[in-house]
Amino acid sequence: MESHDHLFKVLIIGDTRVGKTSLVHRYVHEKFFKCYKNTVGVDFALKALTWSDTETVRLQLWDIAGQERFTSMTRIYYKGASGCVLMFDVTSTSSFHSCQKWKEDLDSKVLQVDGNRVPCILLANKCDLSPWQVSKEDVETFSKTSGFIAWMETSVKDNRNIAESMRILAENMMANQSAFGTPENQGTSFKLSSPVTAKVANGDPCCSTMRNLVE
Structure with missing residues (x-):
């Protein structure tokens, strides 16, 4: 049977220290570290999902720096994105309030081919901590x-x-791809009901700082 690859660029955005880099490492490498250096510009990683017997979904995760001095570069970083994860820290009121700014910035700079906003999921991170400073x-x-x-x-x-949250986002991106047409270098069919088996691409860590790799 012919195999199909689906490649999606996914933005990971939000204020600094909300857990964006930790999310990428947990999701891609299945590891968690207590301490991370602040992202400079943007880091990226690749996650491969077995979507069906004949299809692979590859998520190119762009971990965007949350510091104010990098927000002027978001138009470049957002280019070609198919989906987005917006995170905040439930113990930080300011990080939640900043989500409004991040979402407005995203919606003003990247759209789907039909002119609608790209699918974005909101993650209330650090829910293991208490008390929450934001109400549900x-x-x-x-x-x-x-x-x-x-x-x-x-x-x-x-x-x-x-x-689970990344699965929801992937399903939305796959559905949009089907509705709007598929680029020639991607597959032409999908099954939303198929179970996902997560794998790290090539079995190797693939996070690296990007400074000159954006077009």
Whole structure:
């Protein structure tokens, strides 16, 4: 049977120290570290998912720096994105309030081929910590009014809802690809009901700092 690859660029955005880099390492390498250096510009990693017997979904994860001095570069970083993860820290009110700015910036700079916004999922990270400084009701309201496909409580430390949230995003991107047509270098069919088997591409870590790799 002919095999098909589907490649999607996925942005990971949000304020600094909300857990973006930890999310990427947990999801791609199945590892968690307590300490990370702040991302400079953008880092990237590749996650390969076995979508069906004949299809592989490859997620190119772009970990965007959360520091204010890098936000002027987001138009370049966002180019060609198919989906997005927006994260905040449930113990930080300011990181939640900043999500409005991040979402508006995303929606103003990248659109799908039909002119609609790219699918974006909102992650309330560090849900293992207490007390929350943000109410779930406020998160629910913000998610609905801002056009997110969903929001989920996550804990990168405890590996809670990481694969599940990425699965939801991947399903939305696959559905959009089917609806809008498929580029020649990607597959032409998909099955949303197929189980996902997660694998690290080539079995090797693939995160590296990007400075000159953006077009």
